[in-house]
Amino acid sequence: MSRRRPVIELKNDDQLRKMRASGLLVAQILAAVREAARPGVSPIELDRLAAAMIADGGAVSSFLGYGGGYGLPPYPAVTCISVNNVIVHGIPAERPLVDGDLVSVDFGLSIDGWHGDSAITFGVGELSPERAALSEATRNAMWSGIAAARIGGRIGDISAAVERSVRSARTKYGIVGEYTGHGIGSAMHQPPDVPNLGRAGRGEQLVKGMCLAVEPMITLGSPNTAVLDDEWTVVTRDGSVAAHWEHTVALTSRGLWVLTAADGGEAELTARGAKFGPLAD
Template sequence: MAGGIEVKTPEQVRVMRRAGLVVGRTLAALRDAATAGVTTAELDALARDELARAGATSSFLNYGGGWGIPPFPAVTCISVNDEIVHGIPGSRVLAEGDLVSVDFGAIVDGWHGDSAISFSIGRARPDDQRLSDVTRESMWRGIAAARIGGRVGDISAAVEGYVRSRRPERYGIIREFTGHGIGSQMHQAPDVPNHGRRGRGPLLTEGICLAVEPMLTLGGEGTATLDDGWTVVSRDGSRACHWEHTMTVTKHGLWVLTAEDGGEAELAALGAKFGPLAD
């Protein structure tokens, strides 16, 4: 531990990479399976099958609870349209034009991977596609801003800076929910806000692992939680989007543990150094 932040050994990071690949491949399978007429519960069942096939367990199932709120009952969070995050899979039938965000986590040998993607069912509305593209790109800008000796605020400022640069379009940056440290627990220090100033926040060191996860809306930043105690929606009813990757900082560069290629292509496009650990 360094300043209360769990720093991983190379061996531990390699196990997190295994968990990350389970997450990334499962999300790809869920995106392919998500068509009009499919229920969110059916997608969750597919994710459970993928976990079993990989010999992994769920980061999400039975997470949390207390204060009258039951533990989370599924292995995926599936949020649709104005739902921002933590949507509970169930009988909802996906329809043409829905904007869907799927968040998924897996545990391999005690170490976590966590990632989220967004996509439309069938033909995307143009504003939904732009929202997803901006959210995804802001995530990559945040990841690419990380480096040993930098600060968490460098990531936050890069996310916010990219979103704010998209004028005349304007997007609501959700401030109430943040990225986070990840490792032997799914959520741990430090928080990784999606807004902030460069040079602020905890120091980035070799072996730190973070989940970078911007959430944007087509409207305001206000949120509300539904009666199920979990599902977070935009207060103004605007559509929302969520992208997330788990990444680490190595002495060789950046490694995105939940991306199939480790993030090499996206990082190269942004001029950032790709640096996986040697096998």
């Protein structure tokens, strides 16, 4: 018996513009959360800020209540705020942030039913050089993966570029393989998966209208993970710190359009020799 291939949702220009509106609000809220994060502020306070900005923007959280239909407890917040050894899906806590914490904020919302999803990592107060380098290596890997996408290519081109970028760093980092990027559009999570490890030329073909969330999760130690009793929080088994960066990117007839980057990804894509391809307003 043959297995049916997953149906991949392709977006028309009008739908991409709606996703751009969502992506711009995601970028705005993440910037505000980062600005508000300082020693003494708790993740739950940052989550409340994000929730208020979602309401002010006329949007709907992609995260709040997610998971109930997948055998998981409904997610209780609008952000995932992962601190230090938490890799992803950290439930915002009451414990205040302290100087030197490495914080990853994963955040998504929808406007008119079209989703944007992005994640950033940053330090609170003064960050150690080791932790700063981890975040920058993860950010670079994300952009390398995005820049490897092109119509006619394959998902594996993105995966291989992410892996190659991480492996080229002077420090030996762990690449988390259990959690991947994904398709996105009228739902937050759609096919295809976008792994952070892989071989170029493999996987689904990339075509016009595809939208993908590229999101490497990298650790200072082992990539092995564990899930806490809340069934959401994913931590490193060896206690090492982790970083997580993510953007939503669309493949247009003109090139690549990073929907959750304020400049559409122009600076980073151009620096990597990739074709910047936004749609006209």
